[in-house]
Amino acid sequence: MNNIRNFCIIAHIDHGKSTLADRLLEKTGTITEREMQAQVLDDMDLERERGITIKSHAIRMDYKRPNGETYIFNLIDTPGHVDFAYEVSRALKACEGALLIVDAAQGIEAQTISNLYQAIDQNLEIVPVLNKIDLPGADPEGISQQIVDLIGCEPDEILKVSGKTGEGVEELMEAIVERIPGPKREAEKPLRALIFDSIFNTYRGSIAYVRVMEGTLRKGDSIYFMETQIDEYDAEEIGYLKLKKEPTDKLEAGEVGYVIGSVKSLQDARVGDTITHSKNRATEPIPGYKEVKPMVFSGIYPTNAEDFEDLRGALEKLQLNDASLQYQPETSKALGFGFRTGFLGLLHMEIVQERLDREFNMDIITTVPNVKYEVVVSHKGEEFKKLVDNPSEMPDAGKVETVFEPYIKASIITPADYIGPIMKLCQDRRGVYINQLFMQNNRVEIIYELPMAEVVFDFYDKLKSGTRGYASLDYEFIEYRKGDLVRLDILLNGEPVDALSSITHRDKAYEQGRKICGKLKELIPRQQYEVAVQAAIGSRVIARDTIRALKKDVTAKCYGGDITRKRKLIEKQKEGKKRMKQVGSVDIPQEAFLAVLSMDEDDR
């Protein structure tokens, strides 16, 4: 009897994936109610707060059917954000089936569709589930039709569940057994185990979460990582992923578990890699491995120069747990020593920044995020290509032949009422319209090709605010295209501030320059002397503003005998002052380095 079921859950944020997962854990007795924290699978603080799963995890459950048979469920959790699409694809690869969970009130969102198509491409059995049927706003009929249209199932195949009340969960567990095929159990073949996730433990090194596709991995076996071609580790401990790790002697084809081999760094146990035996190697790795490449870059600098080494240490530690984070030292004239840091996307960037702040107590200045450009430079009659991930490294206009910028294909799903504002947003961002598809329930999928640079910072926020939160976005990189791009420099009192440079489309440069100058005027406090703020392309100044000199800055009252109050005010100002960066004689607050990001909707 093949009694293993490997599956994942495809769901949009907020559609109740975690709550439903909790019910499965409870009903299978994997976890008692007492052990239940709210949303066990999301175990990072940040994840719980943001209500999103950043990294995937897995858990093994024992399900006893009403007829007495026992099944093993391996639930492989998937991250629900476009920044982590690759991780999702590897998690799907480890499964035979997927629960498609759709909120009975909200319907299907873009991210769900993108993950669903991936799952269908990988031949996963899709079990459609309508969740939150207990909600007053639920529309089971209409949303069911959406699902039918999308995956071509029969309406009666859609399970109706409430993760909150537990209604329908028994039926769901039976459906997992009956509908999702068991894995192939080719335990005699050469070993191929897919790493679908890995985490780093300070004491034990990398812990790889694997799905054994073929063969058998035994405790103590010498192992070989096929993509990175690393051949120096043994499977010191292997086991199952229950609520706690449960060591075992062997993992056979079809099983999901973990491998610990004192692997020094996550770089050596990469998501998507295939583990085989050192001897008797498999001939081919499992297809689909990709080296994860950062898409978004930003400078991270310590507010106090002396914290540089601490920042390096913090980034090192973060990278142990997050192989997709990349960084290398760079220097800025304005900000001193820091790191150019690469992220999968904006969410990833925000997460890293927040973790630096919360977990490492680092006070940092971040520069405006940008994408990576390919620049063809001509130098003494010779042309060569240069990759630019830092605007200040963009060569001067005279030397640049052509600039290529990354484009993405964006899929936006929205109620039809918002087509207008979305198209306007996309056009404003230099988008190329591809097409639109009408779906059930008055919803539309709009496809645009957009320069990634136009999407990275506030596109998603604008999309959300312009559609009252209804639109959802998914995107993938397509190619590099030629663009008429220029480097926009910002000068304070005639001195260029490298950390404030940005790369922008020529047609937008004037507008952008004017807005940035205006914003800086607002953000930089008045100083003892007047400060000229200028935006320039090369040597040509295209916008100018002036921060007037400080004429009055003194608190009139000393609050009688309450000197403490006055002192606290001064302490606060001292703190504020310390958090500013001095560039030349000008004090610049941290927010100013993100000035472009904080420009208002109609400012852009």
Place this chain on the structure above:
Amino acid sequence: MSGIYLHIPFCKQACSYCDFYFVTRQEIRKDFVNRICEEIDRYAATRYSEEPVKTIYLGGGTPSLLEVGEIERIFIHIEKVFRLEPEEITMEINPDDVTVDYLKGLRSLGIDRASMGIQSFDADRLIFMNRAHTPDEARFSLEVLSRAGFRIFTTDLIYGNPGQETEELEADIDQLLAFDPPHISAYALTIEPRTRLGKQVELGRLNPADDDLVSDHIDLLNEKLSANGIYRYEVSNYSKPGFEAVHNGSYWRHENYLGFGPSSHSFWWDDEKGASRWKSENNINLYLSEPFEELYMEKENLPMDELGEERLFLGLRTSAGVSLDELHNRYDYQLSARQREWISQKKDEGLLQFDKQIIALTGDGVKIADHLIVELLTRK
């Protein structure tokens, strides 16, 4: 030598700019007076009462809502507990409470300095401030001071109001000068968050005056007052030579003082290692009902380096400045090389004077004193 501050927390109404603690229920006045007398009595035969008292200051709130007899009772308790060697006894008086008899009564208690809550002579401005008095009452109160025997007085003036033209301030100053005041406390309006004005600013219904305008106001004040022999000796205080406020000055010089009444502050040197500062709960109900020990909150032990820093910034707010010798001898506080470098730079820019080990801000420097103080302190 020490000072005594009495906080009288009653007001007729809330001034729109004020965030000091007050209540409007006059009916608990008697209980309050009893209670503050008890609070004073607690200090009998303690180390606090060993030192002679140099100044007494009745502030508020509105001390002039107390009857003469009530103040007398408080003074009797003070005299019983403390040794008085008074150089100055000040009381804040609101113009609308003034009668000649009342002033004479205060004078007979030994109160020798009247602090008049004038703020403005402009009828509309007084309404904006939600003051309880009229311009006529303001003028009357100043007229009768000398008749009642008050030779020394100070008047409050608020400038830098939203929408206040320079002409309006000039008219205020002229009217004030007609009474030949020996001392003026002139405050640029500070809009505090928990006030009516603060709310209006928050709601976007009111814009604070532009700093450039306030700067012009300061210039005007300095010019007009000094032409009349009244000089600025602290950010917000002006006087004829010899009429500087003694009690308020003691705050800036870190002299011992005790506060009585809700929301009052006290400061007392412990030993060579530092001093303590504490505050009493700003809640009249608690003040009347709770044991005194429960009322003193936010007790701080101030170490020498913090005190030195405080003395430095308080001194920089005064025209007398602060002496590096004093900082060194009294607080063991030394300027860093970066601070010294900064001082000579600011001296060259004409923002401060540095002479015979005394640093003092110039007129231009005082206007941006907060900015300069923060720069200096962050260079430690």
